[in-house]
Amino acid sequence: MKRKPALLLCVLFLFLLLLTSCGKSTTEGAYSAVDARGKTVSLSHEPRRILTDSLHLDETLLTVVPKSHLAGAYYLDGEPGLSFIAKETETLTKVREYTPERIAALQPDVFVVSDWSDPLLVKKVEEMGIPVFFCHGPVTVAQIEDNVRLLALLTRQEIVGRKVIARMERELDEIEEVTASQKGRKPVGILLSLMSQYGGAGSLYDELAARGGWVNGLSKGGLKNGMPLSKEAILAARPDFFLVSDPYPSEYEDYEHFLQGFFADPFYASLRDSVRMERLADRYVYDASPMAVYGIKKMSNHAYGKILFPDEPEELLKGYEP
Known part of the structure; x- marks a missing residue:
């Protein structure tokens, strides 16, 4: 008779153990x-x-x-x-x-x-x-x-x-070292884009320009991100180049219409002889991922009008092995 309570305790323990393990299986990995x-x-x-x-x-x-x-x-x-x-x-x-x-x-x-x-x-x-x-x-x-x-x-x-x-960070350190070695006045660029209110002070583009060693003419002209491009801003910025983001196929007609309309204005047309036109694929201008480092390099090359950063494989900056 003395063994019966011990047996009951053993059964109860096993039941509780089973119940606990079942609970873990429903939340395992949570x-x-x-x-x-x-x-x-x-x-x-x-x-x-x-x-x-x-x-x-x-x-x-x-x-x-x-x-x-x-x-x-x-x-x-x-x-x-x-x-x-x-x-x-x-x-x-x-x-x-x-x-x-x-x-x-x-x-x-x-x-x-x-x-x-x-x-x-x-x-x-x-x-x-x-x-x-x-x-x-x-x-x-x-x-x-x-x-x-x-x-x-x-x-x-x-x-x-x-x-x-x-x-x-390694890419950014390389960019800083190269751009810091450039002598003379930093070039000034104005972004021409269908996103006509993008790129002023406070935008990612503004920081990418600064890291690339050149001056964002939109912010120099007093524009904050969300403000439209104006003649007053261009006069204040005195740009060396217009950065034109090349469209992907479905946007091509819209971009060409935009540029034709822009340069139809006599004021903007008068700048064509004195301001360089630099065309660059959209992904180098608008990217907001770790691969934005490639955009900094490409925009810097176009800003300075020379190759500061030679072409390289633009692989994903993966942290894992393929």
């Missing part, structure tokens, strides 16, 4: 990550199907994890004139219209957005129970690097993220 909003985002497991809503986030994400982690790709990822990941994403499902239904159909483990994203869409996706993780819509190089940290945290690839940032 973790949380703090996003750019400072919000803690909970995930049931390490994400294997990640969807973002923009080119710069897809580019940044692919420096941290391979393409097999993407549930889909932004439609402009495949445009080589604008994207550094056209080859990597060529087999992925492209998304042009982001609706709650389209996002749900791709079954992402997490939807990655930025403060440039549609807040109403974000709200609806969260209401569907899909975790939403915020990054920056970067206006500084520091925010690009922070996006790497955030996505590395989200994917539990912190060591990989640190390697990506180290690669960026």
